[in-house]
Amino acid sequence: MRERALVVDDDPGVCELIHSVLGATGIEVLALSTGLEAPTHLQKEKFAVALFDLRMESPDGAELARLARSSGLNQMTPIILMSDDFCTSAVSEAFSAGASFFLYKPIDKSRLLKLVRATRGAIEHERRRFRRVALKMPVVLTKGNQELAGETLDVSLNGLLMQAAGTMPAGSPVQVTLHLTPDAKPIVCRGCVMRVLAGNRMGVQLYALPIGESARFQEFLLPLILQEPAEATAAAN
Numbered sequence: 001m002r003e004r005a006l007v008v009d010d011d012p013g014v015c016e017l018i019h020s021v022l023g024a025t026g027i028e029v030l031a032l033s034t035g036l037e038a039p040t041h042l043q044k045e046k047f048a049v050a051l052f053d054l055r056m057e058s059p060d061g062a063e064l065a066r067l068a069r070s071s072g073l074n075q076m077t078p079i080i081l082m083s084d085d086f087c088t089s090a091v092s093e094a095f096s097a098g099a100s101f102f103l104y105k106p107i108d109k110s111r112l113l114k115l116v117r118a119t120r121g122a123i124e125h126e127r128r129r130f131r132r133v134a135l136k137m138p139v140v141l142t143k144g145n146q147e148l149a150g151e152t153l154d155v156s157l158n159g160l161l162m163q164a165a166g167t168m169p170a171g172s173p174v175q176v177t178l179h180l181t182p183d184a185k186p187i188v189c190r191g192c193v194m195r196v197l198a199g200n201r202m203g204v205q206l207y208a209l210p211i212g213e214s215a216r217f218q219e220f221l222l223p224l225i226l227q228e229p230a231e232a233t234a235a236a237n
Helices: 012-024 040-045 061-070 090-097 109-118 119-131 213-229
Strands: 004-008 028-032 048-053 079-083 103-104 139-141 147-156 159-164 173-178 187-197 201-207
Touching: 004 012, 004 040, 012 028, 012 048, 012 109, 040 061, 048 061, 061 079, 061 090, 061 119, 079 090, 090 103, 139 159, 147 213, 173 201, 187 213
Parallel strands: 004 028, 004 048, 048 079, 079 103
Antiparallel strands: 139 147, 139 173, 147 159, 159 201, 173 187, 187 201
16 A cells, blocks of 8 residues: 655645655655645544644644644654744744654755655554554453453554444444453453444554553564565554
8 A cells, every 4th residue: 555645735836845755755645735624634544644834724734733643543643844934932833733843944855855754764663553464362342331242353553353243333432352362361451443344343443552561462463563565554443
């Protein structure tokens, strides 16, 4: 799957320049002239990198960065905020909003290319987080007094696809109990049912794993992820 970048800037010339630079690195660009449609794209698609104009009509770049960092697929996506505001407060505002990098306008192509290259390590890390591995493991979802047992179909460091005798509504906050192996202590964390599919299948996002649980989960899953071909990369559950 080809990497995609989300670019939001009300200057067509800036969008065209970024499209040219990123296109040369093999990254496909989705360019928007306003921030109005950006929240929908951020909720539905995992981007390799995002570039936002800090100063736009609402929602501006800072608002979009905070939105991306607050929840969903792009919490860890590298974000570059751009501005022609040379005040130090603009830089502070950008990083406070969750920017990974700050880029002054007018944009220098070589500087932009260096920043994009700098995000590559973060991009590969994120790719591994969202790469799915076909695994069948017992899993239990708990919501209040309701408990639903099932089996995973595939698993990533960020979520899982499972099948059970029934389903819970999309958007349901749940406790997830995932049994990695029959004789090991299960992974227990919070999660959210992100989507419900035919055949009593549910995509569940995992979050707020305790540090010890996260380390144990990665230790179990990463060797399997690294065995998977790069084309196995997929959107998050």
